[in-house]
Amino acid sequence: MQLTLEGRRALITGGSRGLGLAMARAFAEAGARVAIVARDPGALEEAAGTIPGATPVAADIATEEGCARAFAAADAALGGIDVLVNNAGTSKRGPFMEVTDAEWQADLDLKLFAAIRLTRLAWPGMAERRWGRIVNVLNTGAKAPPPTGAPTAVSRAAGMALTKILAGEGAPLGINVNALLVGKIxxxxxxxxxxxxxxxxxxxxxxxxxxxxxxxxxxGKAEEFAAMALALVTGPGDYVTGTAINVDGGLSPVV
Incomplete structure (x- = not known):
C-alpha cells in the first residue's frame, strides 16, 4: 500500500519548525500541496523555502480572527483543504496554584479552541467531498497527567475528547479524525x-x-513522528479513526 497524498491539500499549524515542519515535508514528499501556519513571518518564509510549492501563512491562531484568516488564506491558495493537522502549541506547565487565569485561557485558546475553530472551517468541504483527514497533535499527558502538568495536560486531555467526538460524527462523512500523542521527541x-x-x-x-x-x-526523531502522521492520512489509515496513538518510545504508563 502506497503512502501517497497525490492531489490532496494539507493545512498544518505550527508548521515553521519542529514536528510541524517535519510533517509538512513528509506530506509534500508524498504528493500533497501544503500550507504551513505560524506566527513568525520570517521563520515561515524560511521553512516554506525548504518545501517545494508550500504556502506560508502568518497568523495567530490563538484568536478567532487569526483562525479565520489562516484558513481563508490556505483555502484560497490550495483550492480546498483535505487534510488538517492541528499541531500548534506550547508546553506551559507548573504547580496548579501558580497557574493564573490568563495562562489557563491562553493555553486553551491556542491548543483547544484553535483546533475547534479550524476544524469547524475545514469540515464542510471535507464532508462535501466525502473525504477528509484530521490529526490532532497532543502529548502523552493527555492520558497520564503528571503533577504540575497544568495547564497543558488539561487542554490536551480536552483535545483527546474532541478527537473522539469528531471521529464519531465524521465517520459517516468519510472524515477520519485521530490524535498523535508526543512523548520526548x-x-x-x-x-x-x-x-x-x-x-x-x-x-x-x-x-x-x-x-x-x-x-x-x-x-524520538521528528521524522519518525511525521511518518506516523503520514500513515494516518494515507491508505494505511483508511480504517483508523477515533484513536489516540502514543509516539513516545514506550515512555507513557498508559497505552
Missing part, C-alpha cells in the same frame, strides 16, 4: 531547554542523557 523545545540548562553539556550529550529513562533508550 527532538524538536525546538528541547533546543531551548538545553540552552537554559547550566550543565555545560553539548546538545548531543544532553539529549542522550534525557533519552535514558525512555524504554527505547533514546529520544
Amino acid at each position: 527532538d524538536s525546538d523545545q528541547w533546543v531551548r531547554r538545553h540552552a537554559a540548562d547550566p550543565k555545560g553539556q553539548t546538545y548531543e550529550e544532553w539529549m542522550a542523557e534525557a533519552g535514558k529513562p525512555i524504554p527505547m533508550g533514546r529520544m
